[in-house]
Amino acid sequence: MTSSPLAAPSIPPVAVATAGADMFATAVAAQALPVERVDWRPPMDGTVEDIAVVAADPIRKTANDLALSRMLDVQALLVGVAPASEVLGLEPGQFLHAGPPIAWDRASGPLRGALMGAAAFEGLVEDPEDAAALFAAGTEVSLEPCHHRSAVGPMAGVVSPSMWMFVLEDPASGKRTYCSLNEGLGKVLRYGAYGPDVLTRLRWMRDVLGPLLGEAVAATVADHGPIDATAILGQMLQMGDEAHNRNRAGTLMLLRDLAPALVRSSRSAAEVAEAFAFIGGNDHFFLNIAMPACKLMLDAGRDIPGSTMVVAMARNGTDFGIQVSGTGDQWFTGPAQLADGLFLGDYGPDDANPDIGDSAITETAGIGGFAMAAAPAIVRFVGGTVPDALATSRRMREITLGENNRWPIPVLDFAGAASGIDVTAVCRTGILPQINTGMAGKVAGVGQVGAGLVTPPASIFPAALAELAARTRARG
Amino acid sequence: MTSSPLAAPSIPPVAVATAGADMFATAVAAQALPVERVDWRPPMDGTVEDIAVVAADPIRKTANDLALSRMLDVQALLVGVAPASEVLGLEPGQFLHAGPPIAWDRASGPLRGALMGAAAFEGLVEDPEDAAALFAAGTEVSLEPCHHRSAVGPMAGVVSPSMWMFVLEDPASGKRTYCSLNEGLGKVLRYGAYGPDVLTRLRWMRDVLGPLLGEAVAATVADHGPIDATAILGQMLQMGDEAHNRNRAGTLMLLRDLAPALVRSSRSAAEVAEAFAFIGGNDHFFLNIAMPACKLMLDAGRDIPGSTMVVAMARNGTDFGIQVSGTGDQWFTGPAQLADGLFLGDYGPDDANPDIGDSAITETAGIGGFAMAAAPAIVRFVGGTVPDALATSRRMREITLGENNRWPIPVLDFAGAASGIDVTAVCRTGILPQINTGMAGKVAGVGQVGAGLVTPPASIFPAALAELAARTRARG
Numbered sequence: 001m002t003s004s005p006l007a008a009p010s011i012p013p014v015a016v017a018t019a020g021a022d023m024f025a026t027a028v029a030a031q032a033l034p035v036e037r038v039d040w041r042p043p044m045d046g047t048v049e050d051i052a053v054v055a056a057d058p059i060r061k062t063a064n065d066l067a068l069s070r071m072l073d074v075q076a077l078l079v080g081v082a083p084a085s086e087v088l089g090l091e092p093g094q095f096l097h098a099g100p101p102i103a104w105d106r107a108s109g110p111l112r113g114a115l116m117g118a119a120a121f122e123g124l125v126e127d128p129e130d131a132a133a134l135f136a137a138g139t140e141v142s143l144e145p146c147h148h149r150s151a152v153g154p155m156a157g158v159v160s161p162s163m164w165m166f167v168l169e170d171p172a173s174g175k176r177t178y179c180s181l182n183e184g185l186g187k188v189l190r191y192g193a194y195g196p197d198v199l200t201r202l203r204w205m206r207d208v209l210g211p212l213l214g215e216a217v218a219a220t221v222a223d224h225g226p227i228d229a230t231a232i233l234g235q236m237l238q239m240g241d242e243a244h245n246r247n248r249a250g251t252l253m254l255l256r257d258l259a260p261a262l263v264r265s266s267r268s269a270a271e272v273a274e275a276f277a278f279i280g281g282n283d284h285f286f287l288n289i290a291m292p293a294c295k296l297m298l299d300a301g302r303d304i305p306g307s308t309m310v311v312a313m314a315r316n317g318t319d320f321g322i323q324v325s326g327t328g329d330q331w332f333t334g335p336a337q338l339a340d341g342l343f344l345g346d347y348g349p350d351d352a353n354p355d356i357g358d359s360a361i362t363e364t365a366g367i368g369g370f371a372m373a374a375a376p377a378i379v380r381f382v383g384g385t386v387p388d389a390l391a392t393s394r395r396m397r398e399i400t401l402g403e404n405n406r407w408p409i410p411v412l413d414f415a416g417a418a419s420g421i422d423v424t425a426v427c428r429t430g431i432l433p434q435i436n437t438g439m440a441g442k443v444a445g446v447g448q449v450g451a452g453l454v455t456p457p458a459s460i461f462p463a464a465l466a467e468l469a470a471r472t473r474a475r476g
Numbered sequence: 477m478t479s480s481p482l483a484a485p486s487i488p489p490v491a492v493a494t495a496g497a498d499m500f501a502t503a504v505a506a507q508a509l510p511v512e513r514v515d516w517r518p519p520m521d522g523t524v525e526d527i528a529v530v531a532a533d534p535i536r537k538t539a540n541d542l543a544l545s546r547m548l549d550v551q552a553l554l555v556g557v558a559p560a561s562e563v564l565g566l567e568p569g570q571f572l573h574a575g576p577p578i579a580w581d582r583a584s585g586p587l588r589g590a591l592m593g594a595a596a597f598e599g600l601v602e603d604p605e606d607a608a609a610l611f612a613a614g615t616e617v618s619l620e621p622c623h624h625r626s627a628v629g630p631m632a633g634v635v636s637p638s639m640w641m642f643v644l645e646d647p648a649s650g651k652r653t654y655c656s657l658n659e660g661l662g663k664v665l666r667y668g669a670y671g672p673d674v675l676t677r678l679r680w681m682r683d684v685l686g687p688l689l690g691e692a693v694a695a696t697v698a699d700h701g702p703i704d705a706t707a708i709l710g711q712m713l714q715m716g717d718e719a720h721n722r723n724r725a726g727t728l729m730l731l732r733d734l735a736p737a738l739v740r741s742s743r744s745a746a747e748v749a750e751a752f753a754f755i756g757g758n759d760h761f762f763l764n765i766a767m768p769a770c771k772l773m774l775d776a777g778r779d780i781p782g783s784t785m786v787v788a789m790a791r792n793g794t795d796f797g798i799q800v801s802g803t804g805d806q807w808f809t810g811p812a813q814l815a816d817g818l819f820l821g822d823y824g825p826d827d828a829n830p831d832i833g834d835s836a837i838t839e840t841a842g843i844g845g846f847a848m849a850a851a852p853a854i855v856r857f858v859g860g861t862v863p864d865a866l867a868t869s870r871r872m873r874e875i876t877l878g879e880n881n882r883w884p885i886p887v888l889d890f891a892g893a894a895s896g897i898d899v900t901a902v903c904r905t906g907i908l909p910q911i912n913t914g915m916a917g918k919v920a921g922v923g924q925v926g927a928g929l930v931t932p933p934a935s936i937f938p939a940a941l942a943e944l945a946a947r948t949r950a951r952g
Contacts, residue, residue, distance in 0.1 A: 238853040239725055240715040240886070249715055252728035259735065259752035269739050276735035376886035377714040386889050410716070410852035411887055413862050 047427040047462045050469035054308060054424050057472040063306035067325045068401045068420040071301040071309075071365070076177075076233075076293035077226035079169045081214040083206075085161035087178060088149050092122065096146045098157025098358040099316025100331040103143065104135040108317030110192025110353050113444030114156030115143075117194025121202045122160045128194040147312055147323075150299070151178040152291045152358035155190035155440055156317065163202070164210025168229060168292040175299060177292035181205055181213070184282040186344075186448055191440045192353075193447035212267050212275050219261040227257050229293040232286070233367065234407050237417065242375035243290040244359055244368030245382055245436045245451055250286030255279055291358060294365035301325050301420070305475075308468055309401060310421040313364045313433065313456060317356035317440070320456045324423055324464050326471065332464040334457030339439050341383040341452015351449045353442035360435050360456075366404050366419035369434035369453065370396045374409045374417075382436050382451045392434050393418065399425040399433065423468060426461045523903040523938045526945035530784060530900050533948040539782035543801045544877045544896040547777040547785075547841070552653075552709075552769035553702035555645045557690040559682075561637035563654060564625050568598065572622045574633025574834040575792025576807040579619065580611040584793030586668025586829050589920030590632030591619075593670025597678045598636045604670040623788055623799075626775070627654040628767045628834035631666035631916055632793065639678070640686025644705060644768040651775060653768035657681055657689070660758040662820075662924055667916045668829075669923035688743050688751050695737040703733050705769040708762070709843065710883050713893065718851035719766040720835055720844030721858055721912045721927055726762030731755055767834060770841035777801050777896070781951075784944055785877060786897040789840045789909065789932060793832035793916070796932045800899055800940045802947065808940040810933030815915050817859040817928015827925045829918035836911050836932075842880050842895035845910035845929065846872045850885045850893075858912050858927045868910050869894065875901040875909065899944060902937045 043051055054060060084090045095115055097107075104112070112132070119131035119141070134141055146153045153159055165178040183201055187193040220227060232253050236242075239249035255276070262272050279285050298311045307325035314321055321331040336354035343351070362368035372378060373393035376386045393409065396418040403416030421433055432455035439450040519527055530536060560566045571594060573587055580588070588608070595607035595617070610617055622629045629635055641654040659677055663669040696703060708729050712718075715725035731752070738748050755761050774787045783801035790797055797807040812830035819827070838844035848854060849869035852862045869885065872894040879892030897909055908931035915926040 238716050249725055249728070252725070252732055255732060255735070256728055256752075256756035259731070259756060260749040263739060263745050263749040263752060273736040273739040276732075276739060280732040280735060379886075386886060390887075410855075410862060411866075 041430040044427045044430050044458060044462050047465055050462070050465045051424060051428055053469040053472050054465060057306055059306035060308065063304045063326065064309055064401050064420070064422065067301035067304045067307040067309040071297045071420060072402075072404055072406070073172070074170045074230070074297040074300045075172070076168045076229040076296045077171060078166060078217060078229050078289060079221060079226045080167040081164055081181075081210060081217050082167060083161065083210070084159050084163050084165050084178070084180070087165055087167055088151060088159070090159065090161040092161055093124065093141045094161065095141060095143055096149055096151060096153065096157065096159035097143055097316060098146060098153045098155065098356060099314045100319050100321030100333050101145055102316045102318055104138060106318050108353050108356065109442045109444040109446075110356055110440035111156045111158070111317045113192030113194050113446075114158040114189050116444065117189045117198055117202075118158045118160040120194065121199055122162055145314070145316075146358055147314055149178070150176060150295070152295045152361050153180060153190070154182070154287055154291060154359045155357040155438060156192055157358050158189060162206050164206065164214065166289050166292060168289070168296050169226070170296050170300065171226075173300065175296065177296045177299065179288045179292040181209060182282060182285045182288040185284060188447060190357075191438070191447040192444050194445055208267070208271050209275055209278065212262065212265055212271065213258070215265045215267070216258045216261040219264065220258055223261070227254070229289050230406060233290060233293060236286075237367070237371055237374040237407050237409055240375050240377055242368055242371045242378060242436065244287070244362040245438065246283070246375045246378050247286040247290060248283040250290060251279065251283055254286050254289065287359065290367070291361050294361045294367070297365050298361065303328055305471070308423040310364055310423060313360040313435070314358045315355045315360065317353050320355060320460065322456065322460050322464060324468065327464065327467050330467065332460040332467070334459045334463075337454050337457060339437050339450075339452035339454035341439060341450050342381065343439075343450035344448060347441070347449035351441050351446070352439045355435070355437060355454045356440055357437065359437065363433055363435050364421060366400065366407065366417035369436040370400075371407070371409060371417050372434070372436065373412050376411075378436065382453055384453060395431060396434060398429055399431050423461055423464045427465050430458075432456055432458060517906040520903045520906050520934060520938050523941055526938070526941045527900060527904055529945040529948050530941060533782055535782035536784065539780045539802065540785055540877050540896070540898065543777035543780045543783040543785040547773045547896060548878075548880055548882070549648070550646045550706070550773040550776045551648070552644045552705040552772045553647060554642060554693060554705050554765060555697060555702050556643040557640055557657075557686060557693050558643060559637065559686070560635050560639050560641050560654070560656070563641055563643055564627060564635070566635065566637040568637060569600065569617045570637065571617060571619055572625055572627060572629065572633065572635035573619055573792060574622060574629045574631065574832060575790045576795050576797030576809050577621055578792045578794055580614060582794050584829050584832065585918045585920040585922075586832055586916035587632045587634070587793045589668030589670050589922075590634040590665050592920065593665045593674055593678075594634045594636040596670065597675055598638055621790070621792075622834055623790055625654070626652060626771070628771045628837050629656060629666070630658070630763055630767065630835045631833040631914060632668055633834050634665060638682050640682065640690065642765050642768060644765070644772050645702070646772050646776065647702075649776065651772065653772045653775065655764040655768040657685060658758060658761045658764040661760060664923060666833075667914070667923040668920050670921055684743070684747050685751055685754065688738065688741055688747065689734070691741045691743070692734045692737040695740065696734055699737070703730070705765050706882060709766060709769060713843070713847055713850040713883050713885055716851050716853055718844055718847045718854060718912065720763070720838040721914065722759070722851045722854050723762040723766060724759040726766060727755065727759055730762050730765065763835065766843070767837050770837045770843070773841050774837065779804055781947070784899040784941075786840055786899060789836040789911070790834045791831045791836065793829055796831060796936065798932065798936055798940060800944065803940065803943050806943065808936040808943070810935045810939075813930050813933060815913050815926075815928035815930035817915060817926050818857065819915075819926035820924060823917070823925035827917050827922070828915045831911070831913060831930045832916055833913065835913065839909055839911050840897060842876065842883065842893035845912040846876075847883070847885060847893050848910070848912065849888050852887075854912065858929055860929060871907060872910060874905055875907050899937055899940045903941050906934075908932055908934060
């Protein structure tokens with residue numbers, strides 16, 4: 001909080017910075033003294049004591065520096081594409097989903113719809129409608145968060161054994177993360193749709209697209225080395241993508257990098273041409289690489305005692321959960337919120353399900369809503385104005401630990417993406433992380449109804465802070 | 477020139493706007509009155525009388541409205557790729573070049589180098605060095621500007637009969653424009669290089685790339701209709717390209733649109749894969765579609781009596797020339813300037829040739845340097861700062877007739893690209909069009925040495941204005 005001194009030599013160089021209620025600033029201004037009004041809000045309710053404890057924790061700064069640097073050091077490389085049964089060891093009847101743990105009885109419409117479609121896709125039932133009873137009984141099937149298997153899934157995030165997965169690897173640690181292939185927009189499984197067209201597309205992805213991409217990625221890795229998702233993400237931020245709801249440039253760069261190997265694959269020209277048209281027709285295709293790239297970064301920052309850095313934000317359509325470096329695998333959850341945004345066709349707010357998906361891993365890593373300044377055109381998709389988008393990227397700097405120099409944002413004069421959400425800073429400022437998101441219909445089977453802006457429920461940050469404070473106190 | 481009135485009720489709402497010398501503003505400010513300093517410069521020397529004549533021309537406004545609307549109504553579609561001999565009727569020994577007309581004796585190093593390479597490519601000489609005598613004699617060869625054949629060429633812009641050309645068409649008028657295929661950066665013919673590698677690449681482009689693209693564009697047109705270059709340019713401005721020195725997104729979108737047809741072509745998988753790698757490895761590939769798309773727009777605005785709109789800006793490496801709607805095919809020329817920018821490797825300002833190429837057709841159409849705000853990352857390639865880039869796009873509004881609503885610039889809150897340079901406005905404000913450009917080595921054979929920012933020589937605008945004024949007076 002600085003303010004430039006007065007220039008006039010005859011007046012003493014008095015300058016005043018004010019925060020909070022405006023009365024004092026007005027009084028100072030009335031005396032013709034320069035005033036700088038600083039945006040300030042009181043800490044979140046009931047957090048003052050915990051903030052003091054955590055702020056005074058002697059290992060906090062070192063822990064956060066380590067968490068942030070481990071995260072920023074990760075280079076996420078696309079090294080393969082393979083079935084979930086193979087790379088995740090998923091067995092028939094096992095299903096992964098987005099967000100924190102949840103059982104069928106509390107699952108939202110889009111999550112139920114996606115599970116029903118996946119059960120039919122796996123041949124557990126003939127008609128997706130019959131799967132509801134299967135999941136309600138819970139004897140032949142099991143649910144588990146993607147995050148518990150080093151994976152992430154957009155929207156409902158349902159992964160079943162026959163789905164093909166992108167495999168990302170950090171060469172320094174050998175650690176890997178995974179994500180399914182993107183189906184496109186509209187009536188698709190991840191938005192809760194499960195009609196015949198959805199299942200037909202999933203089968204084509206299993207039988208043609210997945211194996212073809214597996215072959216092309218393997219050949220590209222053999223000829224030119226792995227595909228550097230971290231570098232592509234850096235380019236995307238110079239090309240109008242924020243890598244959550246705009247992945248157009250990323251998708252095009254992936255297509256460019258794989259094109260020679262796709263052409264040389266063992267598949268027929270007709271199949272290769274169909275794959276080019278499918279990927280080229282889906283601007284969101286790269287999202288499913290951006291997400292595991294971000295998870296790979298954040299997983300490197302996990303499990304550092306004393307660190308207040310958020311390492312996951314994820315939603316299952318009912319609950320919004322976060323995990324924090326210094327508190328291990330514990331989820332802090334609260335009710336998922338409704339997004340504020342733009343709707344497709346005749347859909348409106350009453351049709352939307354609360355926030356859903358692991359895709360907020362992008363914001364957790366400093367892109368998506370945090371990098372809206374890099375993607376001003378996105379306001380036409382998620383709502384808001386261009387000045388809002390620029391202001392949001394600047395505001396997120398107040399709740400993050402640092403910048404990612406691999407991801408400079410040109411219009412912010414090449415400042416790096418604001419990275420490493422700090423639970424303490426969120427509680428102290430009351431500023432919530434900004435998330436860009438798609439909106440699923442709340443009724444199973446509907447699919448996408450819009451896209452918009454949303455935040456986590458505020459309560460989960462004080463809850464995480466309380467646990468951090470308890471651990472700090474326990475350490476002495 | 478407006479200024480907000482004072483809010484305090486006890487002081488009369490006096491506000492002062494000042495322009496020109498700062499003394500008056502200082503005096504007003506000393507009396508504690510609000511002053512808005514407006515950036516203002518006197519008209520260009522010797523133009524006051526001509527400005528008055530042209531400004532009072534009763535047909536000027538209607539003529540400029542017509543020129544601008546005709547220009548903005550053009551939809552530029554890529555409809556084919558074919559040899560220059562076929563679509564331009566170029567005969568052996570005929571060469572096109574960038575910029576206004578010029579003969580060998582005044583040609584710059586890079587133009588000479590490109591002509592020598594093209595002569596060897598066409599088989600007129602064995603060794604490019606032997607071509608100098610051929611061009612000096614001038615009996616078996618002839619030179620003509622690209623612009624005189626409905627074509628444009630980047631940098632040296634040399635076109636010879638065996639080169640393959642993009643063919644752009646406006647469906648409303650059936651008019652067509654043409655441009656050769658982009659060779660990439662560095663040691664390439666258009667930058668004046670003519671080594672064996674340059675000639676080998678040109679032969680591959682003639683024998684493989686050109687025919688393959690011709691087949692793929694024809695198949696794409698047949699299956700899906702023509703490729704809409706105007707729409708791709710609109711997308712590029714949302715993806716960090718200004719379509720002169722950044723064409724990365726445009727190149728990727730072209731590749732995406734042609735990919736299925738490339739895969740299904742009659743060429744071998746190896747040749748198709750090589751073409752994918754070549755185009756995907758050259759971020760500037762789309763420039764040679766952006767340029768003829770812009771020329772197609774500007775040609776629609778030509779030959780409207782009374783219109784002061786610039787319809788071409790072009791440089792041959794020696795002279796910078798403009799053509800204006802109201803003055804037909806007349807060129808107004810002055811000395812091409814040296815760009816200010818960034819240099820490759822060990823090259824420096826002493827190595828650079830003055831400004832060269834027809835690529836300033838992009839600025840003439842409102843993109844390139846005029847749309848730098850859409851491409852802030854470009855300052856790392858051409859120099860300058862991000863605030864400069866934003867300010868340039870705003871400043872260009874002062875010398876243009878209107879906005880292109882098909883080309884909104886997100887960070888300027890979706891204002892359309894500033895379009896239609898007005899000779900009168902340039903003379904009245906002294907603001908010169910801003911051009912982003914590549915820099916060729918001044919010695920024939922060197923190739924590219926850098927990229928930077930440049931303007932036309934100021935003198936050509938008063939010269940054009942004088943001719944406009946003469947025609948206005950002649951009309952009565």
